[in-house]
Amino acid sequence: MTSTALRTDRYELTMIDAALRAGAHERPSVFELFARRLPDGRRFGVVAGTGRLLEAIEAFRFGEDELAWLDRERVVSPETLDWLAAYRFRGTIRGYREGELYFPGSPLLVVEAGFAEGVVLETIALSILNYDSAVASAAARMVSAAGGRPLAEMGSRRTGEHSAVAAARAAYIAGFGATSNLEAGRRWGVPTMGTAAHAFTLLFPTEGEAFAAQLAALGPGTTLLVDTYDIRRGVENAVRAAGTGLGAVRIDSGDLDVVVREVRAQLDALGATGTRITVTNDLDEYAIAALAAAPVDSYGVGTALVTGSGSPASGMVYKLVAHQDAGGAWLSVGKTSEGKATVGGRKQPVRALRDGVAVSEDIHVEDPPVDALAADAGRLLHVPLVTDGEVHTAALGPDGVAAARAHHAAAIAELSADGRRLSRGDAAIPTRYL
Amino acid sequence: MTSTALRTDRYELTMIDAALRAGAHERPSVFELFARRLPDGRRFGVVAGTGRLLEAIEAFRFGEDELAWLDRERVVSPETLDWLAAYRFRGTIRGYREGELYFPGSPLLVVEAGFAEGVVLETIALSILNYDSAVASAAARMVSAAGGRPLAEMGSRRTGEHSAVAAARAAYIAGFGATSNLEAGRRWGVPTMGTAAHAFTLLFPTEGEAFAAQLAALGPGTTLLVDTYDIRRGVENAVRAAGTGLGAVRIDSGDLDVVVREVRAQLDALGATGTRITVTNDLDEYAIAALAAAPVDSYGVGTALVTGSGSPASGMVYKLVAHQDAGGAWLSVGKTSEGKATVGGRKQPVRALRDGVAVSEDIHVEDPPVDALAADAGRLLHVPLVTDGEVHTAALGPDGVAAARAHHAAAIAELSADGRRLSRGDAAIPTRYL
Missing domain, CATH: 3.20.20.70 (Aldolase class I)
Known part of the structure; x- marks a missing residue:
């Protein structure tokens, strides 16, 4: 298994270096992967790459070669090299099933882990999901056409x-x-x-x-x-x-x-x-x-x-949305700079349905009420992908691909005919924060 | 070294299968990799990926795993499996230096080999050169800006x-x-x-x-x-x-x-x-x-x-341009269908210069006359990349990258200021077939 650990932006490791020196690297944190918007005029997106990402996370280890190179280039301190040498992801990830539709703000992955453990997966997660989803999103329109x-x-x-x-x-x-x-x-x-x-x-x-x-x-x-x-x-x-x-x-x-x-x-x-x-x-x-x-x-x-x-990168981002403070209390956090504000907090998304047709993407910032998930009212969009470092195997390999294909067919069948049309428009269903 | 042999379109192998059965698979052939045109409004392109391609060619071997899968899927006949098992590229490739500029029709690679030996490299060669050149071509414009x-x-x-x-x-x-x-x-x-x-x-x-x-x-x-x-x-x-x-x-x-x-x-x-x-x-x-x-x-x-x-794929193609007939005589060949005609024959490109400034891309369909290469008149654009199956090592690894970077700087310095401007226009210099 080839290490995937250097398919990573340098700043992920320098952030770990600085957090470690400040004693903040293990602070429990929540990261979220989402797209602020759909490509111009698109009505929906399709999540793809999840199974590949889980395999990449399993192979995300800093071996001798990786560590020797980081040392030689003085990318991080010796203490951080030791931390990287011991790294394997031990956190929890839940997210949209591969093949699922998504809309602006849909929390496609929620990563819960210590700060350093979670932040270091940013580049590889975005590389895989941005590209694979761009292709799947275009493909779904072609299939419809x-x-x-x-x-x-x-x-x-x-x-x-x-x-x-x-x-x-x-x-x-x-x-x-x-x-x-x-x-x-x-x-x-x-x-x-x-x-x-x-x-x-x-x-x-x-x-x-x-x-x-x-x-x-x-x-x-x-x-x-x-x-x-x-x-x-x-x-x-x-x-x-x-x-x-x-x-x-x-x-x-x-x-x-x-x-x-x-x-x-x-x-x-x-x-x-x-x-x-x-x-x-x-x-x-x-x-x-x-x-x-x-x-x-x-x-x-x-x-x-x-x-x-026409939309070769999906524009997904990976953001810190919550973390514990030094006293152990959870804080929702988000960048506030112009045009790129982030909604903080842990999220639970539900595809709200009426007579089997998708009507909205409801993002509950805490747990959704029970009636939101009653038989015909909606379905929870998150499934467990990694639990305490253990990757759920259902999403892996050819079986994961077959399951994702079947799930995609079911999810797109929930979309109204209008939502599937090719012509430019708004997202097929609105995103609501509840 | 991971095998690159299955990063290939299935039809390359079925063509080999059919050519082998017809006894035509070893017919000496010339393939050419080129772009019919530049992306809309671009004034030049930049060749990149050559060093990566040469490494991929070295790793282009059908090992036990690849052969077992092809056999199980019945992609080709048992005779063709034997041929693939023995495959390594033994032909000759010359082409543009990595980092070189190119224009419509520039023969970026010329591959001389038996038909089957050459055709099977089509997909991997195009994947690498199309993507890497798309990035390098965009990058050069940003550097200029x-x-x-x-x-x-x-x-x-x-x-x-x-x-x-x-x-x-x-x-x-x-x-x-x-x-x-x-x-x-x-x-x-x-x-x-x-x-x-x-x-x-x-x-x-x-x-x-x-x-x-x-x-x-x-x-x-x-x-x-x-x-x-x-x-x-x-x-x-x-x-x-x-x-x-x-x-x-x-x-x-x-x-x-x-x-x-x-x-x-x-x-x-x-x-x-x-x-x-x-x-x-x-x-x-x-x-x-x-x-x-x-x-x-x-x-x-x-x-x-x-x-x-805006131009994520360079539009390069890989075409059979000449082959020997059954009697050993060379034939220039080319597709004639609408809008996609190909200029047949073996080509020798020269960047014609005047006072050190590029004035045209001269493509000699046979050997260029000696005076075309006189001191200030122009320079031959092809260098040997693979000779009788031996890859020239100068283009490989980090040294190849450093050489390509240096060559690019020299090549772009030959372009007129007008040829480097960002605004839309025709190719900076005309392509002439001589």
């Missing part, structure tokens, strides 16, 4: 090589059906897909020979890429090579709304009525929605998905 | 936890002076910085006590964050606690142009004339430029930097 047609994530080449794996995972949680990324298949159980690129066609003297070679290896159920030279001839060559039982054709260029109709008509005329059409040309949620009336069978999405479709 | 004032990269929390390290590295290559990311310090030799967040101030009963604790641990040269409560009182408390020898104050909120002037006047009035002011509030290249006349001493940049300031 696709209206039930399947989507595949194909953006590995448009984001860092590790983020690519996280993006495939996040998109799957938000309802995509598959990914091109093999590591996401191995690591997280996401179904993988893909057949051939233009390079394969270009390797052979004719398109027909390339198709024949692909069919020989992958069978007639494969997807043939028909736009290397001329789409009309490509479709002709495809059906000639594969027969009318060809699985699918893929189109990666051109004015898709027009081209797809022509290709469908051509396939049908050739008798390939069961051959599907998949399109992959720089799609985002709006382009997908614009193809709703076209005879597209599935979509492959790359750049827009893995870069959050 | 800062007009010599130092910049620090602080965006780790706004991008995936591995991309964070790559972003810190890319920003440093493009002229940033430091990063908050500790792993980038350890792994790539980037100087690290950072002192404290608002949480630290909130942990103490008063701001003055928090400052005293920080000063006790980090000394008077530290940077105090003065905007947790009220900036004016924050500055007062800072100088009271540290004395007039305080290193710096940091401001992370408010209307910076106004606030910075007020803080400078206040610091000077208190006698802290040597105390620097650093600002870190959601900056991008335009906000930095807007502060040119304000008494800012340094900038910390986060979100905009690590997300490519």
Whole structure:
């Protein structure tokens, strides 16, 4: 298990250094991870990365190599090095289930621990949740735009090589059906897909020979890429090579709304009525929605998905919201500077429902009243993630991903049709502090 | 060394499978990595990630775990599994130096290898170069906007936890002076910085006590964050606690142009004339430029930097441009479909210069004439990166990063002042195919 401990901003460690010298490092504290607002015009966000974060917390240990480097660079004092050497997170974290929807101010994670123990997780928690949630939030809009047609994530080449794996995972949680990324298949159980690129066609003297070679290896159920030279001839060559039982054709260029109709008509005329059409040309949620009336069978999405479709970072922050004073009394705290005020205190969020439809995000600053959680009134949004340093295993690995995908489907079904629309607007439900 | 081989789109392997069955997998081939265009309105791009890619190529091996998973999932045939088991890249790669500028069509990497050997590197090469170059390209504009004032990269929390390290590295290559990311310090030799967040101030009963604790641990040269409560009182408390020898104050909120002037006047009035002011509030290249006349001493940049300031993926592609036919004759190839045509053939790029100023990106489709490379006429842009499978070590590790940073500084100095301006325009120099 590679240590994740240096994937951390230097100031987390210098704060520990100073707190330790002041004797304040073990002061019981509550940190909260939340987004002040949704990306401009978005109606909801989708939490993703929780399972990855829990694995990163398990691997958050300062080993010999990390300590030697920190020592050599004089980042912290020898006393702090000793403290870091003994570090493992022993606190408690509760938070939104992975796959859950969120709104402005939703307390996505609540971390209870000594100050130093909790503050040191800030950078890694934000890196993972900000990126993964940006992808999941964009993905959910694309799934909504696709209206039930399947989507595949194909953006590995448009984001860092590790983020690519996280993006495939996040998109799957938000309802995509598959990914091109093999590591996401191995690591997280996401179904993988893909057949051939233009390079394969270009390797052979004719398109027909390339198709024949692909069919020989992958069978007639494969997807043939028909736009290397001329789409009309490509479709002709495809059906000639594969027969009318060809699985699918893929189109990666051109004015898709027009081209797809022509290709469908051509396939049908050739008798390939069961051959599907998949399109992959720089799609985002709006382009997908614009193809709703076209005879597209599935979509492959790359750049827009893995870069959050215009909102590549979710804007989540990690803030100290309460701590004990030297006498052991709890204090709610919050920054008061302009435009960035924080609501202090420990929070318990409830998704208030009416007839099964989400109506508000109710954030109780202390425990919610019992009737807020009565059968149809709402549901508690927090689940235990880490208890006294023990990570709850349900959120981990491929099983955690499958659970998050199922939970996302249930949570988004609570949203009104208006709340799911693509057009710009306010958050689908209001956030209320109670 | 963790295998990088599954950070790959599935279709790379199914193409190998089909090519192998057709006996075409070893056909000598040339692949090229390039960007068809710059992000909208940008005048130049900066190549980054080359050193990381070379390390990823060295680790691109299919080990037992990878092969077992591919077998279990029936991704490819048993024959292809054998081929993958024996895979290591034995071809030749030449390309732009890391840190070099690029323009539309610049052939950033030219990969010469058997078809299968070369095609399988597509995904990893694009993941790394697209992301790292997006960050470096944004960073170079920020460095230009800062007009010599130092910049620090602080965006780790706004991008995936591995991309964070790559972003810190890319920003440093493009002229940033430091990063908050500790792993980038350890792994790539980037100087690290950072002192404290608002949480630290909130942990103490008063701001003055928090400052005293920080000063006790980090000394008077530290940077105090003065905007947790009220900036004016924050500055007062800072100088009271540290004395007039305080290193710096940091401001992370408010209307910076106004606030910075007020803080400078206040610091000077208190006698802290040597105390620097650093600002870190959601900056991008335009906000930095807007502060040119304000008494800012340094900038910390986060979100905009690590997300490519509006262009989070560079749009680079990896294309087969030539291969031998079955008889051993070389063929230039290229896709002809609408809007995505590719210029075939092996290329040799030259940055043409006049009086030391770049005037055009000359792409010779065969070897450039000798006079194109005469003393002041231009310089060859390609350097050898991998020769017959042997990676040239000069580009690797922290030394490679230092060399890339130095090369970037030299390359950008060749650009005219007009080519460096922030405002939208065409590429700073035209690309010519000769």
